[in-house]
Amino acid sequence: MAEMKFEEALKKLEKIIDVLEKEGLSLEDALDRYEEAVKLAGFCAKKLEQAERKINILSRTENGKLERRPFEEKEVDEA
Secondary structure (H helix, E strand, O other), X not given: OOOOOHHHHHHHHHXXXXXXXXXXXXXXXXXXXXXXXXXXXXXXXHHHHHHHHHHHXXXXXXXXXXXXXXXXXXXXXXX
């Protein structure tokens, strides 16, 4: 799973959730899919944490201080 991309893992997770929400799965199948979903969710969380760390590194000021700012879309003046 380490070589999987975030988007691929998220799509797999969404598919598993769709299957789990439907009725008719045996308990064993549901548990297997749930276990896979937990692993994928952990993988996605780890990737998001890594991305946040990279963004923080890129958000340092000229003197090297880290500035933590919320992600806000800048308003663009339309002419």
